[in-house]
Amino acid sequence: MIRSSIKWESDGQNDHGGAMKGASIDSCPANGGHGSHSYSKNSYYQKSSVDIVRIKIEEEIKEKFSTTNLISSSSSSSNTIRLADLGCATGPNTFWTMQYIIDAMKSNLKSPCPNSPKLSPNFQVFFNDQITNDFNTLFLSLPQQRDYFAAAAPGSFYGRLFPDSSIHFVHTAYSIHWLSAVPAEVRDKRSAAWNRGRIHYIGAAEEVVEAYAGGFAADMERFLEARAEEMVGGGIMVMICLGVCDGVSPSQLPFRILYDNLAFALIDMAKEGLLNEDEVDSFNLPMYITCPKEMRKLIEKNGHFSIERIELTESATWVKENIDIRVWINHVRAAMEGTFIEHFKKKELMDEMFERVIRKLSNYPEEINEKLHEKVQLFAVLKRKEDAFLN
Numbered sequence: 001m002i003r004s005s006i007k008w009e010s011d012g013q014n015d016h017g018g019a020m021k022g023a024s025i026d027s028c029p030a031n032g033g034h035g036s037h038s039y040s041k042n043s044y045y046q047k048s049s050v051d052i053v054r055i056k057i058e059e060e061i062k063e064k065f066s067t068t069n070l071i072s073s074s075s076s077s078s079n080t081i082r083l084a085d086l087g088c089a090t091g092p093n094t095f096w097t098m099q100y101i102i103d104a105m106k107s108n109l110k111s112p113c114p115n116s117p118k119l120s121p122n123f124q125v126f127f128n129d130q131i132t133n134d135f136n137t138l139f140l141s142l143p144q145q146r147d148y149f150a151a152a153a154p155g156s157f158y159g160r161l162f163p164d165s166s167i168h169f170v171h172t173a174y175s176i177h178w179l180s181a182v183p184a185e186v187r188d189k190r191s192a193a194w195n196r197g198r199i200h201y202i203g204a205a206e207e208v209v210e211a212y213a214g215g216f217a218a219d220m221e222r223f224l225e226a227r228a229e230e231m232v233g234g235g236i237m238v239m240i241c242l243g244v245c246d247g248v249s250p251s252q253l254p255f256r257i258l259y260d261n262l263a264f265a266l267i268d269m270a271k272e273g274l275l276n277e278d279e280v281d282s283f284n285l286p287m288y289i290t291c292p293k294e295m296r297k298l299i300e301k302n303g304h305f306s307i308e309r310i311e312l313t314e315s316a317t318w319v320k321e322n323i324d325i326r327v328w329i330n331h332v333r334a335a336m337e338g339t340f341i342e343h344f345k346k347k348e349l350m351d352e353m354f355e356r357v358i359r360k361l362s363n364y365p366e367e368i369n370e371k372l373h374e375k376v377q378l379f380a381v382l383k384r385k386e387d388a389f390l391n
């Protein structure tokens with residue numbers, strides 16, 4: 001058993017400083033509902049990206065997730081395998097993923113002894129996202145045909161979500177690149193890391209890059225510590241997020257063109273008096289793009305997980321011709337818009353802002369297509385070590 005160093009997220013306090021403050025984290029959930037800018041209608045790029053590693057996830061489950069042993073040795077008396085999808089948004093991607101993971105687990109089931117029948121466990125899926133996520137839309141669209149019990153686990157995954165040693169499988173896709181907070185120094189005018197004229201660390205001063213990297217390291221420390229407490233020994237965690245090759249300079253990150261043009265649109269709107277200049281200067285996206293080397297180091301520092309696999313993959317192998325920039329930006333908008341609205345409090349300007357971004361990016365179709373075919377997705381599979389084997 002590891003020391004329980006993290007307090008419940010909902011108590012508004014933690015042992016690690018200010019970032020884990022209940023709902024007051026800087027990123028906002030993906031757009032709710034089923035409207036034209038909703039995540040439910042604009043998330044098939046994420047689904048297609050995760051689909052690229054689906055076979056690898058199924059292989060890992062078949063080889064390393066011993067459904068039978070985990071139930072037989074479970075400290076609880078229940079015959080239940082518990083899964084969690086962290087940062088599930090509103091669906092439908094989460095339903096599709098949870099179902100194929102359960103199907104892979106079922107195909108692993110064996111008889112515990114030669115003459116006894118195969119086990120038939122219950123499966124319970126916890127859908128996690130921030131408390132402001134549109135859980136109504138999520139649960140209203142829950143598939144009728146499913147072979148798991150569904151439950152919500154609201155709250156930040158940078159804190160505790162579940163009881164000790166209760167979860168057998170964790171999945172998280174396109175969520176952990178969202179930081180719990182924009183590093184305070186990047187919006188402090190007196191700091192060397194003040195990030196005026198940009199909305200992200202890509203292409204920014206060294207101090208800004210360091211502040212973001214420090215924020216990511218602190219968040220991952222909390223994330224891994226909480227999961228280590230919650231997961232059973234032998235449990236598996238699959239993490240999929242934006243990624244970049246080891247050694248690539250932050251100014252060369254593949255999607256710089258997107259972040260630069262989002263910033264240019266905001267700056268133009270401030271010059272035209274549509275947005276307040278100070279508010280544009282203080283806006284930064286709480287997103288960080290890690291590389292395998294950095295992620296490996298953080299996992300090893302935590303020490304509670306073995307790294308079964310960590311690699312970069314393409315995320316857009318299905319894109320054969322030039323991508324439709326409007327459709328791409330609609331996906332970006334569905335995931336990010338809330339963060340802009342939260343800061344600027346100008347929902348009515350979002351059409352204008354994203355139209356400007358589409359117009360600007362339409363000048364670079366080849367460059368964008370080239371970037372889409374780089375390896376920009378980090379895929380990691382971790383196994384919770386048995387406490388007896390911790391070093």
Ligand SMILES: C[S@@+](CC[C@H](N)C(=O)[O-])C[C@H]1O[C@@H](n2cnc3c(N)ncnc32)[C@H](O)[C@@H]1O
Pocket residue numbers: 025027028029030043046047050086087088089090093094128129130133155156157158172173174175178179180335
């Ligand atoms: C782009 S969506 C990904 C949804 C889904 N996993 C998929 O692959 O389609 C990212 C989600 O992560 C959630 N998220 C970001 N930070 C979070 C945190 N600290 N705790 C819980 N959820 C978080 C957001 O609210 C958002 O709904």
